[in-house]
Amino acid sequence: MQIGYPILSTVIFLPIIGALLIFLLKRASEALIKWTALFVSLVTFILSIPLFSSFDKTTAKMQFAETYEWVPSWGIKYALGIDGISVLFVLLSTLLTVLCVTISWKTIKEKTKEFYAALLLIEGSMIGVFCSLDLFLFYIFWEAMLIPMFLLIGVWGGPNRVYAAIKFFLYTLVGSVLMLVGIIVLYINTGKSFDILQMMSTNYPYNLQLILFWAFFAAFAVKVPMWPVHTWLPDAHTEAPTAGSVILAGILIKMGAYGFLRFSMPLFPEAAKAMAPAMMILSVIAIIYGGVICLGQTDLKRLIAYSSVSHMGFVTLGIFALNIQGIQGGILQMINHGIVTGALFLCVGIIYDRTHTRQIADYGGTATVMPVYAAFFMVFTLASIGLPVTNGFIGEFLIILGGFTASKTLGVLSATGVIIGAAYMLWLYQRVFFMETNPKIQGHPDMDIREILTLVPLIVLVLWIGIYPNTFLSFMDASVQNLINRVNTAGAFQIHMVGR
Amino acid sequence: MNIPFPDLRPVTPEIIMTLSATALLILELIFKNKGVLAFIGILAAAAVMYIMPASMGETFGGMFISDSYSIFFKFIFIINLILTILISLRYIQRQKAEYGEYYSLLLFATAGMMLMASAKDLIILYLGLELMALSTYILAGIKRHDVKSNEAAIKYFLLGGFSSALLLYGISLLYGMTTTTDIYKIAEHLKATGVTTTLLLSMILIAVAFLFKIAAAPFHMWAPDVYEGAPTSITAFMSVGPKAAGFAVIGRVFYTAFQNIQTDWTTILIGIAILTMAVGNILAIVQTNIKRMLAYSSIAHAGYILLGIIAGTTEGLNAMMTYLFIYAFMNIGAFAIVIILDRGEELSDYEGLAKNRPLVAALMLVFMFSLTGIPPTAGFIAKFNLFTAVIKAGYTWLVIIAVMFSAISAYYYLRVVMNMYMKEMKQEAAIHLSPSLSLAILITVLMVLIIGIMPSMVIG
Numbered sequence: 023m024q025i026g027y028p029i030l031s032t033v034i035f036l037p038i039i040g041a042l043l044i045f046l047l048k049r050a051s052e053a054l055i056k057w058t059a060l061f062v063s064l065v066t067f068i069l070s071i072p073l074f075s076s077f078d079k080t081t082a083k084m085q086f087a088e089t090y091e092w093v094p095s096w097g098i099k100y101a102l103g104i105d106g107i108s109v110l111f112v113l114l115s116t117l118l119t120v121l122c123v124t125i126s127w128k129t130i131k132e133k134t135k136e137f138y139a140a141l142l143l144i145e146g147s148m149i150g151v152f153c154s155l156d157l158f159l160f161y162i163f164w165e166a167m168l169i170p171m172f173l174l175i176g177v178w179g180g181p182n183r184v185y186a187a188i189k190f191f192l193y194t195l196v197g198s199v200l201m202l203v204g205i206i207v208l209y210i211n212t213g214k215s216f217d218i219l220q221m222m223s224t225n226y227p228y229n230l231q232l233i234l235f236w237a238f239f240a241a242f243a244v245k246v247p248m249w250p251v252h253t254w255l256p257d258a259h260t261e262a263p264t265a266g267s268v269i270l271a272g273i274l275i276k277m278g279a280y281g282f283l284r285f286s287m288p289l290f291p292e293a294a295k296a297m298a299p300a301m302m303i304l305s306v307i308a309i310i311y312g313g314v315i316c317l318g319q320t321d322l323k324r325l326i327a328y329s330s331v332s333h334m335g336f337v338t339l340g341i342f343a344l345n346i347q348g349i350q351g352g353i354l355q356m357i358n359h360g361i362v363t364g365a366l367f368l369c370v371g372i373i374y375d376r377t378h379t380r381q382i383a384d385y386g387g388t389a390t391v392m393p394v395y396a397a398f399f400m401v402f403t404l405a406s407i408g409l410p411v412t413n414g415f416i417g418e419f420l421i422i423l424g425g426f427t428a429s430k431t432l433g434v435l436s437a438t439g440v441i442i443g444a445a446y447m448l449w450l451y452q453r454v455f456f457m458e459t460n461p462k463i464q465g466h467p468d469m470d471i472r473e474i475l476t477l478v479p480l481i482v483l484v485l486w487i488g489i490y491p492n493t494f495l496s497f498m499d500a501s502v503q504n505l506i507n508r509v510n511t512a513g514a515f516q517i518h519m520v521g522r
Numbered sequence: 523m524n525i526p527f528p529d530l531r532p533v534t535p536e537i538i539m540t541l542s543a544t545a546l547l548i549l550e551l552i553f554k555n556k557g558v559l560a561f562i563g564i565l566a567a568a569a570v571m572y573i574m575p576a577s578m579g580e581t582f583g584g585m586f587i588s589d590s591y592s593i594f595f596k597f598i599f600i601i602n603l604i605l606t607i608l609i610s611l612r613y614i615q616r617q618k619a620e621y622g623e624y625y626s627l628l629l630f631a632t633a634g635m636m637l638m639a640s641a642k643d644l645i646i647l648y649l650g651l652e653l654m655a656l657s658t659y660i661l662a663g664i665k666r667h668d669v670k671s672n673e674a675a676i677k678y679f680l681l682g683g684f685s686s687a688l689l690l691y692g693i694s695l696l697y698g699m700t701t702t703t704d705i706y707k708i709a710e711h712l713k714a715t716g717v718t719t720t721l722l723l724s725m726i727l728i729a730v731a732f733l734f735k736i737a738a739a740p741f742h743m744w745a746p747d748v749y750e751g752a753p754t755s756i757t758a759f760m761s762v763g764p765k766a767a768g769f770a771v772i773g774r775v776f777y778t779a780f781q782n783i784q785t786d787w788t789t790i791l792i793g794i795a796i797l798t799m800a801v802g803n804i805l806a807i808v809q810t811n812i813k814r815m816l817a818y819s820s821i822a823h824a825g826y827i828l829l830g831i832i833a834g835t836t837e838g839l840n841a842m843m844t845y846l847f848i849y850a851f852m853n854i855g856a857f858a859i860v861i862i863l864d865r866g867e868e869l870s871d872y873e874g875l876a877k878n879r880p881l882v883a884a885l886m887l888v889f890m891f892s893l894t895g896i897p898p899t900a901g902f903i904a905k906f907n908l909f910t911a912v913i914k915a916g917y918t919w920l921v922i923i924a925v926m927f928s929a930i931s932a933y934y935y936l937r938v939v940m941n942m943y944m945k946e947m948k949q950e951a952a953i954h955l956s957p958s959l960s961l962a963i964l965i966t967v968l969m970v971l972i973i974g975i976m977p978s979m980v981i982g
Binding site: 049092093094095096133136161162165166168169172173176177183184187188191192195196199200202203206207209210 | 876877880887891896897898902906909910913914918921922925926928929932933936939940943944945977978
């Protein structure tokens, strides 16, 4: 497990440095800007591969850890490390960013320089969120990411982009500042330390746990987003440019669920256990509500956006089932959702570039005009529904299994969400790809090689996870088991750091 | 009676400042190029900054004290002065307000603030306050031919005079009760006599005068009009200097003289702080003029900073001082951007700026996010530090209110960003670049970013 460089710092700061570099380039040299962005994101992806290949799956300890003093007088450290819960998110982030660069290649024509700089800044801070082992550092990345994301939606988005951007920003900010108060209270009660590992082995009084659980909940629930604070999501996802939607759906909303796993559960185990039923009920509401809303959508992108509400409901359901199937399924489903919904947004972006309409009614018969595109879209549709052999099946199966173990009623109710999911996705596919060919579709070229190459890695992952999920599940085993032990037997729990 | 000659060492910074200000008045007759005066002003400020750390001590029979508390505030005043001179240089030429007195008055006002921070006696405090106030009244109206500027000056003068009268009334009541104006002796007397209605009345009168200076609600009415009418460079100066001086005296007087009625004034200040945050943040949302918006924003910031006083701990005071230090950079930085634009006073002037002037827009973006308190900028460190101190003092509920208002504040700061980045340009924005202005912007933006990433610089 000896890697010759501080791998986590590298994957965080390489994109950030790349962004600054791009900012220094001349506005006119668009090709150079694009190639720099592609190069930086590719190198970041390649450098993150050792996280996959050299990861020690037998331990729940933090790996690839780095620790430096940062603000000694406040007890703030620059501490990074990943375990089985976070490692896959880092990899997903580096992969999706590369795809975001390639998909934006021709579509972003204005302010190219700022666009790619913002994209890389988002990548760096997202990875920072998943790697931070210091609560202060975590909060810096968590908040700093809002700035480029706000610009990404507001500058390069659709017609209603300004409204969507400010709504996104304010919703998340309100949640985040409440978490900030929670962080400060936690900091004072931990004895002037932001060390997450130390907090994980501290047992806070139950009442404090309860208050802090809700303070953190405010931030994470908005991010996930859980019902009823989900209303920013459809606007933001719909109005964002394709790359922005992919980042939002693929990674950004995962940060909320990741927050539950990394903070809410190990830090406030008793509160999490007590609140789990409430969380599961909210999740089931999100599953069914999100699905039903999807049935009524007339906007292609908005439909996929709302499907995220439903899918993330599955994720939080699994997490708060508080058993090994549920949590593993929850994490896997987050990865799946990142891949599949990311891919669906890429697909919508591909056709939108040609037709410049998102209305489902403007489509029809696309399969005859663009057969290759139709095939790709089919695979992702089936994965979204959760057909066996695709990744969606594994995730949803584990979650429903876990949910059923925790509560039979909620397990049954959540399963109806799968049926609704099949209904809206297949109906969408029928309206867009079959039926009479709409004249607005006529004559558009099929996908070119750049677009195909963007989607192929995702198809591979869909099938890989669907056929042999153990490659990915095995990453989580030790960490998830450890987390469950912590929640069930608060107190007998320790995580140590392992140097790189 | 043999009165010994006072020890002048602790008061040297003030002496240099006053002498330079007086010298500038005379030199103005000699030099046609007013830039020379600005240069001399900066030299004087630098000299004061250099000798300040060595000026610790008490003098004038204990009426004047130079301690770490006052020296920290004086640093803020000097930084405020230097940055203001830098952003004024070309701007007042453009505004046809380049009178020699301009720089002299800036120095006099700063000397007044320094006296306030160092006052151990209410008379010195009043003296400093008036020196500062009278100079800023004139500065607010220095655009002689501009109606708005005149209105600003008159408004500021009338209301300021009113608050000074209240202050004097409060001081005289205190003197009547304790037969002294020495802040520490007052504290001793009051401990012995206990709480009386007269004491509470005098405390309230003094509080009102100070709250007027920091533009806390409901004594904030003057701020938007004055900030809008005054030359922008003076607005920047007023939004930092007199505010910091006001906080300096609140800290000193309330923590020492009114120690025995701390629960009373804490209760009052809590109400004022909440009202101030509410008024500042909510009214800022509807503004269309950026100077008025920044005026309400500075009212809102006064509300946050008051929390540091309310905390009632050393940590709270320290956090308040750090906040003011950081606030000086981000606020003057924002005003510097307003100045650099040929037409930059209306929010609509910022539409499409990012396309036309990407660098200027990016800088404004940094200042706006810093004022909101988003990491990795200094504004976040200021807020974090302050809120930590206040929560430690046991006012978690107050911090929850404060963070909610600060989330609201994101809306109006972001409106500037939205105008710059997400709206279409109406017409090309012309900018007036000068070396001194660039230097000021460089200093402020660097400080905002460096403190944001390396907070060890200002804390501990």
